[in-house]
Amino acid sequence: xxxxxxxxxxxxxxxxxxxxxxxxxxxxxxxxxxxxxxxxxxxxxxxxxxxxxxxxxxxxxxxxxxxxxxxxxxxxxxxxxxxxxxxxxxxxxxxxxxxxxxxxxxxxxxxxxxxxxxxxxxxxxxxxxxxxxxxxxxxxxxxxxxxxxxxxxxxxxxxxxxxxxxxxxxxxxxxxxxxxxxxxxxxxxxxxxxxxxxxxxxxxxxxxxxxxxxxxxxxxxxxxxxxxxxxxxxxxxxxxxxxxxxxxxxxxxxxxxxxxxxxxxxxxxxxxxxxxxxxxxxxxxxxxxxxxxxxxxxxxxxxxxxxxxxxxxxxxxxxxxxxxxxxxxxxxxxxxxxxxxxxxxxxxxxxxxxxxxxxxxxxxxxxxxxxxxxxxxxxxxxxxxxxxxxxxxxxxxxxxxxxxxxxxxxxxxxxxxxxxxxxxxxxxxxxxxxxxxxxxxxxxxxxxxxxxxxxxxxxxxxxxxxxxxxxxxxxxxxxxxxxxxxxxxxxxxxxxxxxxxxxxxxxxxxxxxxxxxxxxxxxxxxxxxxxxxxxxxxxxxxxxxxxxxxxxxxxxxxxxxxxxxxxxxxxxxxxxxxxxxxxxxxxxxxxxxxxxxxxxxxxxxxxxxxxxxxxxxxxxxxxxxxxxxxxxxxxxxxxxxxxxxxxxxxxx
Ligand code: SAM
Numbered sequence: 001x002x003x004x005x006x007x008x009x010x011x012x013x014x015x016x017x018x019x020x021x022x023x024x025x026x027x028x029x030x031x032x033x034x035x036x037x038x039x040x041x042x043x044x045x046x047x048x049x050x051x052x053x054x055x056x057x058x059x060x061x062x063x064x065x066x067x068x069x070x071x072x073x074x075x076x077x078x079x080x081x082x083x084x085x086x087x088x089x090x091x092x093x094x095x096x097x098x099x100x101x102x103x104x105x106x107x108x109x110x111x112x113x114x115x116x117x118x119x120x121x122x123x124x125x126x127x128x129x130x131x132x133x134x135x136x137x138x139x140x141x142x143x144x145x146x147x148x149x150x151x152x153x154x155x156x157x158x159x160x161x162x163x164x165x166x167x168x169x170x171x172x173x174x175x176x177x178x179x180x181x182x183x184x185x186x187x188x189x190x191x192x193x194x195x196x197x198x199x200x201x202x203x204x205x206x207x208x209x210x211x212x213x214x215x216x217x218x219x220x221x222x223x224x225x226x227x228x229x230x231x232x233x234x235x236x237x238x239x240x241x242x243x244x245x246x247x248x249x250x251x252x253x254x255x256x257x258x259x260x261x262x263x264x265x266x267x268x269x270x271x272x273x274x275x276x277x278x279x280x281x282x283x284x285x286x287x288x289x290x291x292x293x294x295x296x297x298x299x300x301x302x303x304x305x306x307x308x309x310x311x312x313x314x315x316x317x318x319x320x321x322x323x324x325x326x327x328x329x330x331x332x333x334x335x336x337x338x339x340x341x342x343x344x345x346x347x348x349x350x351x352x353x354x355x356x357x358x359x360x361x362x363x364x365x366x367x368x369x370x371x372x373x374x375x376x377x378x379x380x381x382x383x384x385x386x387x388x389x390x391x392x393x394x395x396x397x398x399x400x401x402x403x404x405x406x407x408x409x410x411x412x413x414x415x416x417x418x419x420x421x422x423x424x425x426x427x428x429x430x431x432x433x434x435x436x437x438x439x440x441x442x443x444x445x446x447x448x449x450x451x452x453x454x455x456x457x458x459x460x461x462x463x464x465x466x467x468x469x470x471x472x473x474x475x476x477x478x479x480x481x482x483x484x485x486x487x488x489x490x491x492x493x494x495x496x497x498x499x500x501x502x503x504x505x506x507x508x509x510x511x512x513x514x515x516x517x518x519x520x521x522x523x524x525x526x527x528x529x530x531x532x533x534x535x536x537x538x539x540x541x542x543x544x545x546x547x548x549x550x551x552x553x554x555x556x557x558x559x560x561x562x563x564x565x566x567x568x569x570x571x572x573x574x575x576x577x578x579x580x581x582x583x584x585x586x587x588x589x590x591x592x593x594x595x596x597x598x599x600x601x602x603x604x605x606x607x608x609x610x611x612x613x614x615x616x617x618x619x620x621x622x623x624x625x626x627x628x629x630x631x632x633x634x635x636x637x638x639x640x641x642x643x644x645x646x647x648x649x650x651x652x
Contacts, residue, residue, distance in 0.1 A: 001127040001308050002364045003145055006094040013107050015065065019094055022167040024064045024104075026220070031108070033197075033220045034068050039075060041195030041217070041228045042161040048079040048086075053252065053276070055085040055625045059159040059187065061148045061175065062166035063090035065104035066118055070111040073139050083276040085137070087626045089159070091144040091151045093175075095125050121324045124364045128317055129154075131616065131628050133328060137274040142628055148175050152183040156247070156634065157626030159187045164196035169203060176203055185210035188231040199225035210234070243589045244575055244644050245635040248564050252623040253277060253596070257431065257441035259419050260448030261285070262293035263611040264560075264600045266403035268445050271619035273411035280441070281407060282431070284418035284448075288407065289400040291449050292550045293607060295470050297493040297501045299485045300326075300608045301341040301394035304368065306357045310636045311559060316363075317629060318609040323393055325612050326402075335401035339494055340484040341394035342376050344386040344530050354389050367391065381483040382533050396485050396493040397608050419448075422455045424595060443596040443622060446565070449553035452601040457594050460568045461561060462642055463602060465551035467510030469519040470503035472546040479537040488530035490523055500538060502527055503547075504605075515547035554604040559637050561602040562614040563621070564593040566640040571647075578647040591640065598622065599639045 007018040014027035026033040038060075039045065047056055056076075060068055069088055076086045096104065101122060105115035114134060123130035123143065129151075132141040144151035148166065162184060169176045184194070184207070196203060199216055204227055208214050214229040240246060256272050258265045261283030269279040302319040305312040326336045345351035357363070358370045368391050376384040407414055418434035422444065431439040446452045453461040475481075475495035482494045492502035503523045524542060528535040555561060570592035577584040600618055603610045613629065614637070620627050627634060635641070646652035 002361055003125050003127050004094055005097045005125050006100065008096070008100050010103070015100065015104060017094075017167065020167040020171050022171045025067055029221075030067055031071065034071055036220045037197045037226060038068050038163040038165070038195055039071060041226070042163070042193045044072060044161060045075050045079055047160060048076050051080055051084040053081070053083045055087055055252075055623065056080075057087045057089065057157055057159050057626055058161050058163065059089040059157070060163040060165055061091060061180070063092040063095070063143060064165070065096060065101065067108070068163050068165060069141060070105075070108065070114045070118070073114050073134065074111055076139060077135065080138070085275065085625065086139045087142065087157075088139070089142045089144070089155070089157060089626060091146065091148045093147050095145055097125075098122055120327065123320055124366045126316065126320075126364055126367065128313055129628060129630055130317070131321055131324070133324070140628075142626060149177055149179040149183055152180065152187065154630035154632060155183075155187060155626065156631050157187055158189050159192055161192065162188070162194035164194055164203070169198055169200040173202070176200070176206065178206060178209075181206040181210045185212070185231065185234050188234070190231060190233065192231040193229065194231075195226065195228045197223070197226050199227055203227060242635060243586050244571065244591050244640050245638050246591050247621060248591075248593045250596070250622055250624050253443045255280065255441070256443040256445060256622065257282065257429070257439065258445045258447055259431075260446070260452075261288040261403065261407070261414060262291050262447065262449060263289065263399055263403060263607045264449075264603060264614065265445075265447035266406045267611045267615035268447055268600055268618055269412050270406040270409060271615040272622065273409045275619060275623050277411065277623070279412045280439075281412055281414045282417045282419055282439075283414060284416070284434070286416055288414070289403040292468075292552045293399040293403060294550060295501065295504075295548055296398060296400075296472060296499065297396045297496055298399050298608050299341055299394070299487055299491045299493065300336065300397045301343070301391045301485070301487070302609055303343065304357065304363060306353060306360060306362060308362065310633055314559070314613075314629070314633050314637070315606065315609055317633070318606075318613040319394070321613040321616065321628075322609050326397065330405070335405060336395060336397040337494065337496075338393060338395040340379065341391045342371075342380065342384070342388050342484060342486050343391070344376075344384065344388035344486065344488040346386055346488045346529060351387060357389070367393070379484055380486060380531075382480040382531060384486065385530050385532065386488065394485070396496070398496065399608065422457060422597075424597075429597070443598070445598045445600055445618065447600045449601055450551060452553075452561070452599055457565050457567075457597060458599060458639075460643060461599065461601075461639060462556050464508075464554050464556075466554050466604065467507040467512065467549065467551055468504040468605070469515060469523070469547050469549045470501050471520050471523040472499055472501050472548065473538055473541050473544065474498060475500050476537070480533045482531070482534055486531060488526060490526035492527060492531065492534065502538070513549055515549055520545045520547060552604045553602055555602040556642070558604060559602070560600070560604075560606075560610050560614055561639045562600050562617060562637045563598065563634070563639050565597040565599050566643060567592045567594055568643055571640060571643045572652060575644065575647055578644065579650045582648045
């Protein structure tokens with residue numbers, strides 16, 4: 001959902017909120033006040049020095065101009081050991097517009113590097129979770145756009161220190177609510193600290209009631225008092241809504257073995273390697289990305305629903321995450337291009353849907369807008385037959401090049417091995433290979449697409465394949481030059497390495513591995529409907545078309561499968577009561593998982609937007625860090641969901 005940006009008054013260099021009639025920071029000495037009230041009061045610099053190899057989590061209410069964040073990030077860079085990590089979580093109901101943020105950050109040139117990184121990755125005003133990565137993943141800012149209590153209620157994290165900012169309780173009583181205090185307690189552990197500029201009774205009592213030891217101390221400058229404190233215990237009884245989705249405890253491992261060298265495997269490897277984990281990536285073929293991830297180009301965009309759905313939220317968060325990741329890691333655009341994507345309305349029904357999507361203002365205009373065929377033709381540099389949606393920040397990616405780039409990392413070794421069997425004994429996994437070897441691993445992530453259910457431990461995963469063929473042809477100098485990705489019934493990207501790649505067929509039954517002329521014809525026909533001039537050029541070469549066939553690995557609910565591998569028999573036993581009562585309240589029921597065994601598969605044709613965020617999610621789970629997606633979205637991709645659905649439907 002699109003959200004409103006902050007309405008500001010710039011009184012001198014210090015912004016003032018029209019929504020709350022309050023200031024963002026002390027105009028006389030904002031830096032010193034923030035440092036005193038939040039960093040010093042929580043002893044953040046000391047926490048950072050002693051962080052060793054750990055992940056330190058700071059959470060804040062009210063991101064505002066990001067001053068607290070940049071101060072914290074800069075202190076972190078001064079003090080923290082090399083392998084440790086800062087996760088800074090913040091929430092913002094009315095994000096500053098990009099230009100206001102730019103203006104605010106300009107005031108602190110000493111933090112220019114961090115400010116540039118924030119601005120480059122600053123999200124459009126879209127509700128949900130957004131990740132900004134700084135300094136090779138050593139700092140991650142999870143920026144949640146939305147209301148504080150609601151956003152924190154979806155978070156899975158254990159916080160070390162809270163910066164309770166947000167406008168004064170007298171100006172903003174809604175934020176300082178019992179719901180927010182309950183969430184703060186849920187996300188705290190014994191010893192978690194907090195500090196806040198206010199000494200208001202409602203804050204003092206609210207935090208005391210949920211288990212904090214609250215103390216007053218001298219406020220900054222002329223201010224008399226402020227509050228600090230430490231979490232002692234959670235006084236609310238722990239209620240677990242869906243115990244089957246509870247994640248197993250984990251601690252950052254030294255090494256992880258990954259099975260499968262496609263997009264999901266390579267990105268998971270990279271996300272772990274960036275955290276200092278040694279990764280062994282096992283791939284049965286003699287090169288990476290030979291399956292569904294091996295096409296020369298794939299469209300990078302999210303097909304958005306009119307009304308927000310869990311799937312839509314995953315796709316949009318994933319899309320925004322992928323774009324930021326690519327901008328950061330390949331700024332020269334050597335294996336991707338941010339050339340924009342048009343999604344054409346090739347039927348009246350689709351046009352009505354697109355009109356509805358725009359009228360309801362579900363998404364900000366900088367993300368997507370509706371354009372007429374004429375304007376789209378200008379953008380594409382060739383005639384386009386339909387009106388449609390245009391996504392200016394979208395584009396295409398060469399998935400194989402991306403895989404190769406990502407595993408080129410000192411912490412990753414790629415080994416050609418086919419794993420046939422997995423067994424767990426004496427605290428370790430044994431991987432039996434086709435060549436008769438046994439490899440040992442403490443942690444395993446299964447990323448081998450539709451073969452992910454070949455193991456005893458995962459044979460319950462319902463995976464299916466969808467055959468797809470792309471057509472590939474030389475782009476001649478005399479041809480029309482396409483400038484952006486066009487999606488109609490199929491898709492085509494601008495030429496890359498002097499080749500056009502277009503398609504793809506979508507065949508739920510097909511098992512044929514060879515490239516077929518029929519499929520070339522079908523791809524050309526889809527093209528003729530939307531891009532007549534490009535079609536005329538490429539059809540002239542139709543006898544010379546090359547192609548590639550691959551099988552997308554999909555799931556019954558078209559959501560990927562990402563998370564710990566459940567022990568099916570134990571799940572059936574523990575949650576058997578669901579067969580009789582889907583709303584049964586379980587007391588002390590524990591979801592049982594195979595130790596340190598994870599799955600990342602089923603990305604279908606959406607791998608470019610779901611694999612990067614899923615890899616980040618899995619690496620965070622495995623290394624015991626806050627998770628980058630809301631809990632309900634994580635539940636929707638949990639590998640155990642199929643067992644639970646079957647129990648409820650009484651089909652197991
Ligand atoms: N920490 C910020 C900094 O370092 O620049 C300053 C924060 S400013 C004083 C307070 C912020 O809290 C504003 O940006 C405001 O929009 C935000 N806010 C107020 N109520 C909120 C709520 N219920 N949920 C999320 N954010 C809220």
